[in-house]
Amino acid sequence: xxxxxxxxxxxxxxxxxxxxxxxxxxxxxxxxxxxxxxxxxxxxxxxxxxxxxxxxxxxxxxxxxxxxxxxxxxxxxxxxxxxxxxxxxxxxxxxxxxxxxxxxxxxxxxxxxxxxxxxxxxxxxxxxxxxxxxxxxxxxxxxxxxxxxxxxxxxxxxxxxxxxxxxxxxxxxxxxxxxxxxxxxxxxxxxxxxxxxxxxxxxxxxxxxxxxxxxxxxxxxxxxxxxxxxxxxxxxxxxxxxxxxxxxxxxxxxxxxxxxxxxxxxxxxxxxxxxxxxxxxxxxxxxxxxxxxxxxxxxxxxxxxxxxxxxxxxxxxxxxxxxxxxxxxxxxxxxxxxxxxxxxxxxxxxxxxxxxxxxxxxxxxxxxxxxxxxxxxxxxxxxxxxxxxxxxxxxxxxxxxxxxxxxxxxxxxxxxxxxxxxxxxxxxxxxxxxxxxxxxxxxxxxxxxxxxxxxxxxxxxxxxxxxxxxxxxxxxxxxxxxxxx
Numbered sequence: 039x040x041x042x043x044x045x046x047x048x049x050x051x052x053x054x055x056x057x058x059x060x061x062x063x064x065x066x067x068x069x070x071x072x073x074x075x076x077x078x079x080x081x082x083x084x085x086x087x088x089x090x091x092x093x094x095x096x097x098x099x100x101x102x103x104x105x106x107x108x109x110x111x112x113x114x115x116x117x118x119x120x121x122x123x124x125x126x127x128x129x130x131x132x133x134x135x136x137x138x139x140x141x142x143x144x145x146x147x148x149x150x151x152x153x154x155x156x157x158x159x160x161x162x163x164x165x166x167x168x169x170x171x172x173x174x175x176x177x178x179x180x181x182x183x184x185x186x187x188x189x190x191x192x193x194x195x196x197x198x199x200x201x202x203x204x205x206x207x208x209x210x211x212x213x214x215x216x217x218x219x220x221x222x223x224x225x226x227x228x229x230x231x232x233x234x235x236x237x238x239x240x241x242x243x244x245x246x247x248x249x250x251x252x253x254x255x256x257x258x259x260x261x262x263x264x265x266x267x268x269x270x271x272x273x274x275x276x277x278x279x280x281x282x283x284x285x286x287x288x289x290x291x292x293x294x295x296x297x298x299x300x301x302x303x304x305x306x307x308x309x310x311x312x313x314x315x316x317x318x319x320x321x322x323x324x325x326x327x328x329x330x331x332x333x334x335x336x337x338x339x340x341x342x343x344x345x346x347x348x349x350x351x352x353x354x355x356x357x358x359x360x361x362x363x364x365x366x367x368x369x370x371x372x373x374x375x376x377x378x379x380x381x382x383x384x385x386x387x388x389x390x391x392x393x394x395x396x397x398x399x400x401x402x403x404x405x406x407x408x409x410x411x412x413x414x415x416x417x418x419x420x421x422x423x424x425x426x427x428x429x430x431x432x433x434x435x436x437x438x439x440x441x442x443x444x445x446x447x448x449x450x451x452x453x454x455x456x457x458x459x460x461x462x463x464x465x466x467x468x469x470x471x472x473x474x475x476x477x478x479x480x481x482x483x484x485x486x487x488x489x490x491x492x493x494x495x496x497x498x499x500x501x502x503x504x505x506x507x508x509x510x511x512x513x514x515x516x517x518x519x520x521x522x523x
Contacts, residue, residue: 102461102483106511108436135439136410139446142472150446151470151478158257167256168515171445171480172468177250178259182207184248185258186467186477189286189341189451191296193320199252200320202287202298205245205263206474212240240409240471241305243267243278247285247298249321255453255463255516264322265298265315275302275313275329282313284389284450287320288344290371296320297371299342299352302329310336312354314372333365333378339388341451342367343422346394351422353381355388359406362387364423379423387415392422393452395460395486400506402432402449402464409471411443416506429503432484435510445510447480455520460486463516464508484508 138146155174156165175183188203244267250258267282268274276282281303289296295316302313311331315324331337332352340354350367352374365378387403394400399419405412416432419425433441440446447466455461464484470477488505 102511102514102517103485103507103509105435105509108440108510108512136443139443140410140471142470150468151476167254168513169256169481169511170513171447171482171511172478174476175258175479178257181260182475183250183258183260183479184245184475185250185479186474187284187450188465189284190453190465191287191289191320193289196320197253198320199255200261200287201250201252201258202247202264202285204283204285205248206242206477208242208245208475210240210242210472210474240469240474241281242474244276244280244282245278246276247282247300247324251321261321264317265324265326275311276326280304280309281307284340286340286342286451288342288350288371289320291348293370294318295370296324298324299340301338301340301354303338307338310338312337312340312352316372327372332374333363333376335363335378337363339390341390341392343392343394345422351392353390353392353401355390355406359388360384360386362390362403366423377423381424381426382417382428385428389449391449391452391465393454393462394422395454395504398503399426400452400486401426402452402506402508404444404448409469411446411448411468413442414444414449414508418503418506427503429506432506432508433510434507440510445480445482445508452484455516457520458517461520462486482508482510483514 133141135146138144139150141147150172152173154170155176156168156170157176157180158178159176159180177183183201183203184205184207185201185203186206188201191200191202192198193200246263246267247265249261249264251261252258265285266276267278268276269278271277272279281301283301283303285298285300287296287298295318298315298317300313300315302311303309309329311329313326313329315326317324332354335354335356336358337354337356338359340352342350342352344350350371351364352367353362353364355361356363361383362381363378364381365374367374382403386406388406389404390401391403392399392401397420399422401417401419403415403417413431414433416429417426418429419427431441433444435441436445444466447468449464449466451465453463453465455463462484464482466480466482468478468480485507486504488507
């Protein structure tokens with residue numbers, strides 16, 4: 039009896055242990071299931087929030103993403119040549135719309151350089167905060183803004199936007215593209231019939247880099263010339279007879295310095311270098327440091343880009359503008375490192391404007407046609423160092439001529455709008471080579487989304503890039519909430 043009584047107890051104990059382990063396993067399984075379900079619900083909630091955010095953004099941007107067509111009539115060109123010369127040599131090829139655009143005596147030229155102004159000092163409710171691409175843009179002192187080929191820095195300390203650009207407020211000279219002789223505008227007119235408008239390059243003496251400040255990206259206060267040209271020292275890079283173009287400024291968080299990079303050249307465009315200047319304040323004065331050919335290569339049209347991790351990069355046209363180069367800057371942003379990559383080889387692109395969205399890098403470039411406008415192209419990459427793929431023409435609306443000429447302008451900078459992810463301001467210059475101080479600004483909304491018109495270089499469109507779209511509008515304004523981050 040004793041033996042029989044002990045065996046069932048041991049068996050019962052073993053059964054109890056097995057049951058306890060099973061119960062523990064069930065409880066842990068239920069806990070894991072609860073965690074998985076909650077995690078799944080959290081993901082769904084976040085996705086719903088993302089979809090809701092995207093829907094709100096879409097509703098906000100709907101007006102700016104409407105395709106606005108543009109129609110205009112051009113008076114047929116009437117030849118000014120002597121009838122005898124026409125009979126002897128034959129009629130010349132009629133001028134194109136671009137030729138007419140560049141000819142200051144043309145009605146087409148007047149159409150794209152209207153006398154109307156964007157005037158923050160005298161704006162009524164019907165024009166307050168509206169952008170009018172191509173109009174004369176006045177600062178808060180009522181004077182035309184001199185910020186050509188420029189870029190914008192947002193200064194977190196002062197919560198202010200600073201616009202830096204070329205001050206071209208001087209006499210425009212003409213020089214034939216095959217020589218260095220300079221002519222005044224009046225003298226240059228005598229060469230138009232002989233050489234053609236587009237064979238005359240315009241230039242002005244270096245005045246310096248102007249800076250303007252704004253809280254709203256519409257009313258700009260003149261902060262003065264923060265980097266001045268040199269009047270007397272002919273050996274100085276900034277001597278007035280040389281070339282200073284496309285200044286860009288970024289802030290170095292480690293050194294607390296504001297660093298300016300720019301294209302530096304001589305009158306013949308043979309120096310082909312970059313220049314570097316530095317300041318303790320966004321409003322200068324900037325101290326010019328030196329010029330050099332980065333990576334021992336020619337450098338003409340250029341820009342700089344500061345990434346989210348604080349690393350900065352120089353992008354420049356090189357090898358007679360046949361390709362772009364990109365290289366990382368040193369930690370202090372005062373020089374380039376030895377690492378360089380060649381981009382868009384043989385594609386002859388210039389005027390790069392680089393920006394980023396959702397871990398993808400984008401860039402808008404122009405062709406190389408001197409002062410004449412041409413077709414923009416958008417490009418994309420998963421790494422800023424490349425490889426870069428071409429997405430096609432980003433311009434939307436207007437008409438075929440507008441789209442093929444980037445709305446008669448050339449890219450210079452793309453500015454993100456913090457409260458509207460995927461939305462940007464495309465900044466461009468409408469050059470007036472007959473009077474460069476009267477060159478105009480073309481600011482338009484740029485968005486990321488949708489499928490590009492042209493297949494990328496990757497097979498089967500992998501990765502699938504989003505389309506870059508620049509929308510034409512005669513009149514537009516930033517939507518409410520663009521400042522909210």
